[in-house]
Amino acid sequence: MKYQQISENRKGINMKLLKKLFTAMFSLTLVIGTGTRVNAQTTPDAPEDTPETFTITINKDASDKEAHTYGAYQIFTGDLADGDSGNKILSNIDWGTGVTKATLITELKKIEAFKDLADDASAAAVAKAIGDANLTADSAGAQQLAEAIGKAVTDPTNSVTITADAKTGKITGLPAGYYLVKDTAAVTGEGASTRYILQVVDNVTVTEKADVPSVEKKVKEKNDSEAAAEGTNPTDWQDGADYDIGDYVPFKITGKTAGRADEYYKYHVTFIDDQSEGLDAPEQFKITVLGKELTLANEAEATATVTVEKIKITASIVAAGADFQIKVAFENTDNEGKTEGFVKLGDAVKSQDIVVEYTSKLNESAVIGTPGNPNEVNMKFSNNPNLTDDSEEGETPKDKVVVFTxxxxxxxxxxxxxxxxxxAYDALSDTEKANYVKVGDKWQKTKPLATAGFTLFKKVDASNLTDEQKSGVKSEYEKATKKGDVVKDGSDYYIAVKDEIKGTDTFEFEGTDAGAYKLVETTVPSGYNKAEDITITVAATYDTKVDNPKLKTLTVTPEEAGFTVTTTIEGDDQHITTDGIISGKILNEKGSVLPSTGGIGTTIFYVLGGLLIFGAGIVLVARRKASE
Structure with a gap:
């Protein structure tokens, strides 16, 4: 695609060829949305004594979340007329009102194709040089041209502000000419500055070429009580999970570079991670980008670098700790040492996944039940392809996962x-019923007993045990009362969830997840029978594919174990709003003893009995001797 030749005597510019070149090359590009099409439209004839004006209509992409103010800067002015074959001709070309000609010529001369332009070249001469360059759409030279013109513009002829929730806007009252359309100010939030539009004015409609980088966070769920199985235990990456306090929870962040990141000289994304207080700071991160893995310690100013096909990738810690920030930056090594003539990044960096994986320990500050322990991320990103640096940024919304316990x-x-x-039990009030426990078909009134010790064990499949845990297996529950102790019971393994709890009548084992459990009385009060082991299974459901995951159900079985969950269900999504506590009672009964009055009568009976036995022995011995 190219311009028709433009002669110094101003024969005119072929409108059709101009539009083919520039609307393909310099279509409006925001970091939100896709696709640009430019259509010429017929304008009613204006009165002869009134100069005809034109309108550029800009349609926003549906995904555009930011307000923009677009200005139309007149580069060349001229007369618009019908040419051969029905195309439009811009003739009598002169400098427009929105450009500084000296600055434009200076910037153009930095480009190889225009280095021979005279310092005082006319508008027609500049237009001819552009046409003679035979620039193809989206070529490096075409992009350089647009940026050179962008550096020379002054004030827009007219502008339009399109609000964040609006779908379209019109730049009106534009005299015939050749225009550059761009954002008049830096864009923040979920947007990016426009890739420059160069347009011979006619009534045209432009639909944004929009493209926003994205970010998402995921977590995996693992049930220790079940055998490990790829894809199901642990699960694939999802939005919700439940874990025990002390477990290391796996997280993954995936950021995608912009689909037009190739048009940048420098490009970066910065992940901003916000963990709840129930999650410890990760120790390190594994970052995968352009097929390479980088390991980055969670320490202030830590960096890791790799180069892939002239693209230098630098990962760095912007902020360390539980709430961390990681920046991943891209540079073209061909630009090292240059002050001008920079090379853009190219196709290697566009629409690329940047994956960050790490684990965080669920700690004692974890929230029990609802609302859980959220972990959020959002991402800042380069959003102005017209700059040689990457100083201007947009920012994505937050994405969240939740860990329940x-x-x-x-x-x-x-x-x-x-x-x-x-x-009789049914006739009691709820307050009175709280003091009873079912024993067989009866209800036994009870009172607290504070002299026992209990340890909670979780059933663990052998595939989920480490070699170290297997080597230290104990054979008796009473000898496995420290957190992490493992007991083998037949073919099953159980691990102590927490140190044995003693000296209280209430045994609270905070921070458990779904799975099979056994509650064992590992210290029995003197004079009492050991309580039977209680085996229960805890099950939960929660959202796994939504923006704001919530706990949906929490159950405990079997019913005869005497443990229950009291839940409150609210909202259109029917989620649990209670604290996620599974509770029950354990009855200890005293052991059986032989009856004893403890009085003097018994003592005399024992003594006399002994004397009678002793006397009988003497008589027996005397008789034997007499017979001899």
Whole structure:
């Protein structure tokens, strides 16, 4: 595509060829949306004594979330007329009102194709040089041309502001001429500055070529009680999970570069991660970009660098800690040491995934039940391809995952009075019922007992144990009362969730996830029978593919174990709004003893009995001797 030749005597510019070149090359490009098409439209004839004006209509892409003010800067002025074959001709070319000609010529002469322009070249001469360059759409030379013109513009002829929620805007009242359209100010948020439009004015409609980089965060769920299985345990990456306090939770951030990142001289993204207090700071990060892996310590000013096909990639810690920031920057090594004539990044960097993986430990500050422990990320990104640096930035919305954890709570009690039947129990108030526990088909009134010790064990599949854990396996629960101790019970393995709890009547095991559990009385009060082991299974469901994951169900089985969950369900999405506590009672009963009055009568009976036995022995011995 090229311009028709433009002679010094101003024969005119072929309108059709101009439009083919510039609307393809310099279409409006925001970092949000896709696609640009320019259509010429017929304008009603204006009165002879009134100069005809034209309108550029800009349609926003549906994904454009930011307001923009676009200005139309007149580069050349001229007369618009019909040419051969129905095309338009811009003739009598002169300098427009929106450009400084000396600056434009200076900037153009920095480009090889225009280095021979005279310092005092006329508008027609400059237009001819542009046409003679035979620039093709989206070539490096074409982009350099647009940027050179962009540096020379002054004030727009007219402008339009398109609000964030508007779909279209019109720049009106434009005299015939050749215009550059661009953002008049830096764009922030979910947007980017326009890639310059160069347009011979006619009534035209432009639809944004929009393209926003994206970011998402994911987490994996793992059930220790079940065998490891690829794709299901742990799960694929999703938006919700539940874990035990002390577990290391795997997270993944995926940022995608802009689809037009190739048009930048420098480009970067910065991940801004915001963890809840229930998650510790990760120790390090694995970053995968352009097929290469980088390891980055979570330390202030840490960096890691790799070069892939002349693209230098630098990952660096902008902020270290639990709430960290990681910047990944791209530069073309051909630009090292240059002060001008920079080379753009090229296709290698456009629409590329940047993946950051790490683990964070779920700690004692974790929230039990709802709303869980969120982990959010958003991403800043380069958003002005017209600059030789990457100083202007846009910013994506936040993406969130949530890690849930629960509590198993047991109250140790002993009998307090006689048992009652179901009918009598049903007649009690809720407050009174709280003091009873079911034993067989009766309800036993109880009172707290604070002298026992309990340890909660979680069933763990052997595939989820480390070699070190397997080597230290114990054979008795009573000898495995420290957090992390492993017991082998038949073919099953159990791991202590927490150190044994003693000296209280309430045993709270905070920070448990879904799975199979066994509650064992590992210290039995003197004079009491050991309580039976209680085996329960905790199950939960939560959102895994939504922007704001919530806990949906929490259950415990079997019913006869006597443990329950009290939940409140609210909202259109029917989520749990309660604290995620599984609670129950454990009844301890005293052991059986032989009856004893403890009085003097018994003592005399024992003594006399002993004397009778002793006397019988003497008589027996005397008789044997007499017979001899």
């Amino acid at each position: 629960y509590e198993i709570k047991a109250l140790k009690v002993e009998p307090d009075g006689s048992a009652i039947d179901q009918t």
